[in-house]
């Protein structure tokens with residue numbers, strides 16, 4: 001059973017698909033791990049290469065297997081989903097550290113609609 005803390009850093013994005021009619025999108029990221037509260041970065045206005053530099057620490061109970069990531073475009077009325085994905089946490093628990101670019105896509109599609117730079121770090125507790 002995995003015990004300890006998971007440190008999640010959401011650094012930046014690239015190749016973010018533009019869903020806005022005028023100008024570029026205003027991307028932000030929502031993310032959570034199984035059974036934990038959702039986190040949300042600020043939106044970066046009018047860009048396809050946002051820099052968020054958001055970080056948080058999840059205290060693990062031992063039953064967390066995935067990091068859920070959703071990339072959205074902030075709009076006045078309703079936010080549009082750009083893409084989403086799930087990150088398997090097992091490699092992070094095994095190697096303690098993962099610096100990675102993940103791809104998101106629309107549900108049911110394999111076409112990438114954006115990339116997000118994450119650093120995941122696992123601090124075990126015995």
Ligand SMILES: [Ca+2]
Pocket residue numbers: 020024025026073074075076
């Ligand atoms: Ca927008």
